[in-house]
Amino acid sequence: MLGPTRVVRDGELLDLGPAGRRAVFGLLALAHGQPLARRELVDALWGENPPATSVNIIQTHVKHLRQLLEPTRPARTPSVQLPSVGDGYALRLPAGAVDLDRFRQLVAQAAEAERQGNLTQAAQLLGKAFGLWQGLALADIPVLANHPRVLGLNGERRAALARYAEAMTATGQAAQVLPVLAEEAAAHPLNEAAQALLVRAYVAAGHRDRAFTIYDAARRRLADELGVGPGPDLTAAYLDLIEEMPAPAANSPSVVNQLPGDVFGFTGRRTEFAILDALVAAGEQTAMRIAVICGTAGVGKTALAVRWAHRVRGLFPDGQIHVDLRGYDPQRPVSAGEALARLLEALGVSAVDIPLDLDRRAARYRAAVADLRLLVVLDNASSADQIRPLLPGTPTCLTLITSRNSMAGLVALHGARRLDVDLLPADDATGLLHTLIGERVARDPAAAIDLAEQCARLPLALRVAAELAAARPASPLADLTRELADRQRRLRLLDPGDDVRAAVRTVFSWSYQHLRPEAALAFRRLGLHPGPDVDACSMAVLTGAGLDAAREALDTLARNHLVQPAPGERFTVHDLLRAYAADLAGEHDPPEERSAAVNRLFDHYLGIASATMDTLFPADRPYRPRVELATTPAAPVTGAASARAWLSAERPTLVALCLYAVENDRPGFAADLAATLYRYLESGHYTDALTVHSAALRAAGLTGNDAMQAHALTNLGAVHRLLGDYGPAAGHLRHAIELHRRTGDRYGAARAMTNLGIVEERLGQYQTAVAHHHEALAAHRALGNRYGEAAALLNLGAALSNASTASTQRSQSQAAEHLASALELFRGLGDRVGEASALSNLGDVCVNLGRYTDAIGYLIEARDLFHAINHRYGEAAALSNLGRVYAQLGEGDRAVEQLRTALEIFRRIGHRYGEASALNGLGETLRLAGREAEALEAHTAAFEIATGTGDHDESSRAGLGMQRIRQGAVKTPAG
Template structure:
């Protein structure tokens, strides 16, 4: 095997950079070999300055070089690059071949080595790496592929593509593979051609507008611009509201999508909606998920999200449609960094910065030509009716300012009343125009006029529902949320929503389930709510829907996490929640409402509903939503703390402080966590909430254990145990006993640790599955430190079954880590490797700092020597 660092001699690399590259290269190679089961110390190695020649003993299974090793090497290079400066990052070409090698006083030689280095210089391999978002491109010789790779499924033969090799006097064929980023599907097809059955890129374009007419010149212009080239293509469509920017963009994107086999992404940036515009980091979360990044591996910092997004698009031909942009700053983080992609942006604000700095080519969209307006009316109303009244049709188009949105609404209205002449409709429109409260000079006048026409035709309950929908915090609304918003009955709310859909004033996002109020419709509804709904009624509607989300989330919490310590999370004036028939139904609701719940967390304090503002983050936190990267939980709990203090709720302040303590502990900030728990404990004591006080004491003991202050932790867990015993809280007793077990284990008082874990298990069994799982984990931990691996594996195995059953990912990760240590001590290194590999996946999904600890454990599986592992303690959560 030989490897070569791409661009090692780049003039931008200093001597110091090159040293850092060489150190990182050797470290990545060594770790990748170890983690792949290859003994690095038994391989002959020769340094080549910007690369390495590695001779692997013939008795080593060759499929490891083509299967597991490339994935591990790519992962190690990613880890190096994540902490290296721009000029010290590594992108690597590698070649693998097998054959005879001659040794002499000067080193090694042979035609097999010559061929390997010729493969390393192959043009297709360099092109593949250049167009890849990853760190590694591997080429195998034809012999190696035919004799090794294709016979071993673990080598992933479908990931390889055949390429021609012509270097100096060598003419042959090779097989190239591009190991994808960790957790992502293979991206090799984007460079070398997609294999049958290989997954395609995202296909997110909305359906094209029905009855699209005209715009031939604009479409021809966009057809020409939306072509992959040597630079990133950015096309910009601007124009007045309702002029048809989105319809044109989607239509043009559908015509051009065959040029972008890497996929098409669509993002509504909500630049003109009444709700806040979509933040770039929110948009990046959505597109990264669409590009295959697991939720747990989406980085939190916006800059890191943008960097990962550009890396994934590098070398791919993807069309990105960014609709309804408010500003150039909103768009820039979503622009790819390498050629091959095209971006189509729509907006009506000042987007000139994209033209000046990014070279976007603007297209100002004008209203339809009279002939095009007539054609649209003929398609929707019917040719016969329009041709029978050409003058009235022209007047109708003029009243709509030849704007497609207004024309479509007017035409749909006309189509729904076949017995009425178009002249009568024009008279109605004239009457509504006189009632337009916003004046003739406003840019929305024509759309507002026609929308008001449809709005005033609604019965009063449907009109009220339309106004109130603009107050919903999220982009999509379910019938349940709409019921709460309007204070209506469930059947009535659904009928009103369907009535708005039939009036073309609401979009059905999912058949029978969810609805969306978008674009000008939402703006118009918000204006109506502002002018026609009294302030008190608006506030009451917002409170009803926020309370509904709170109560429903709390109902799900009681079903999914019945034993977690939490305050009373309902408010007295809230509507009844949705009731769940099963845990699965509760989980599905939490997932489907995720974006709305995030919006509600932000909306409650912003609208002055602070009693909901501190409760809602606590309800969602206990549902384990912090697993995803969708919000900053430290910030969320800070907001909860501010709301509790604003509303003067001491108990709420204490619970928010406790939750903030656990959020800090999740990130390894134990000193800060301890301060939060201490503050919470003092408040709990003041308000005489003894269960809360025990919870805070337990959290404080947890933090001090992690700071190795075991004697103090023992005192705190004893206090928590005494309180739980006095108030008859069996769950609290189990958790306190478990905490004491870990504290005694830290002091190496193993007999006392075992005793406390056994007592915790007896109390938890049959009452609290999560506490039972952690008690079993504690027993495994104690037996493992006592050098009794068989007993340890038995307890770890039972704990793992419980954590799988209840969906506790942190418990799974910690137990797999402990199980790996027990297997290693019992002389089963491969079983240990399997456990640690699965533990690493769990911690990476959680974005836990413990992932690096487990990654280091994998490096211990080296040589013939099984090293003793250092003692460590699990980050055991509290109830």
């Protein structure tokens, strides 16, 4: 089926007979064992003008196919492989007998590999899947070329090819996929998607001139043969290719500069600087510019990267970004997906605009930095797999990586330049000491050399030792060196590790012993904090001291190089020092004190999180866990702005705390934190939402608590619903409703039913969707929950409006009444998101009722309100509906403009349902304008997305659109 129709039995190619018989066989094979009525087969073969004997012809074809497939079947016995079913037939072949099954299996395995972050395996699997194709589906049966099932299968082929190209590009193998893409583009010269893939692959492989040639030839063919310009795919590829990003002025606020502060007293590393300078001097002669600084812990990799980055920042006028990947943090290294989110946020991309899918997120990042002159410092990386998705893919950027790993994969596959950083040479080590403590080194050079050797010539240890020497100016350097040597001997007896590790821990121990008790306690408490950084508030909570004392302790630790200041009055700690602090806490602090400190930290974060949610989402307050604000020092939450700022700054720590709680016998905290933060996390932080709610579900499993499990399942279902992942969403929500009812939680059940109703609506199950929304509405009214009532009215109105194209005038009027009531409630509650959603849905209903002027008014108001509150999905939905209205009014150009803008936003935020809807709207509008080829492309893409997500409405709408184009009918677009 994946090419010309072929049937092979026992190694022998069977002759299916004439074209009509092959068509019948192909359609039945595409049905995948499901029966097809004779009427459907007749329509597919002859359309609206079948011959009078059409049914007899079909029966004759089936008879011959049965004889061919089952030559030994006795006469008058029912066929097993091609039985009659009702008024039609079904083709039932053994498992694995159809090449389509093998193709889909490989694609599914590739998707799983992608979810696990194994892009190399995904690329291999997709290559095998695409290799099964020998042309377009059923290529030898022209009569079926435009049949929806065949178009859908060819859509799967294109999607697999696109994913294969993306996976190969993401793994640095763009050049290897060029022959396949070139063959595809040559075979389909008017297919814009094929041309766009080839353009992007040439760009990724560094062949920009060739990419431009391909684009220009495709543009000319479209104009000469179809009389149209490039569509969205080819236009986007072109913009990726040539768009020039003007360098902003040095003082422009759009230039991002996230480099840590420059390194005081940096000494040596002249050879390493020369190598890095040569990489910059080489310009853009390679596809990517990557440097990897690798070496042991404490050798000064980060200091070298930061110092050099400050030296050359003027050569990267579009910005300098720094991300600490925490690759060797035992608690929670930063994943590639998290790092991409931070990179995109640094570039000004809103959280709700960041796709969830790793590949889409990486693609968004590459698009954002294309042709920018940017320096990206990826600090403390653990592996090449952590790094690959973060590579810009353009020679205008330079990526500087630090790691203890040699990153051989990046060197071999991506041409990275590796710098192996060793211990400082003796002269540079004593030179660093001279810079830090001055003439005392010159007065006793032998002692200085001895001190450098005692510190294993590691910059981290040298700086800590120098600070101790500076704090004791009256002590001769030789005395300090003997003291350190004595401590080193004692520690080696207790911990006979390697020399470098022993040297580092000796210096740490020496420094720690000279701290005052308050600062020493603060240092030990650092080992208990699971987050990536600390501030004075969290340190005060951990130590039980006041806020001023905590600040003083952190300042003392910073002066002694035991912590590093970070933006926002926060402090980070080197992972070696964090591990040492945790060891000290275990040695010196009783278990009950450590446990009490961690409990205070949990209460502190949960209390402030609850206060921020009360500020941002007051209507939900009665239904969140009852949490009292801890009496310990707390960050002020004075309004919505400060609440959002606190959540943004602390989100990585909150996620880390939730995971730590599950893994360290505090399941109740994980569940409470998830149940507190769910509304904030659903506002666009989908990756973190899945992490937190999955942790809460594990916590519920540890305790056997049904109520806890019900809330975790509800929140997981809501996030999957927002992502268009309807299968898992429905499963989680149905289980949640059962548990909520068992525990008597009416609010929880109502919230789960609301989400399930939306999922069912997307799946075309309107009767059950409306029933669940009615039930949720009754529950919220009984509870006196005005926000829940408004949300239920909104969803009920939307479900009644969207039920089908056969919706009656009465059901549309009922929908309008529910939505008007929801609008009034949302306005009374001051809920701007709800208000905008109600306006958008009212506009949709007015379209269905033919009230176009009212519809435009509602939709423009909704669009502007969504834009004002930075709700990108809502804005795109309103734009999509506006396009639909303009199409109804015959204003095709305005409709296409609105729909293309909506489509761009949906793709940017990774919203598959919205993307399919906008594509269908675009297809309907283009068909009315007589641009059938573009319309077919849009509907085909929509069909592919909708069938993948299980969206009944949009897949049916796409199928109808493709059928109308095939039949040449020009009708009013379907709603």
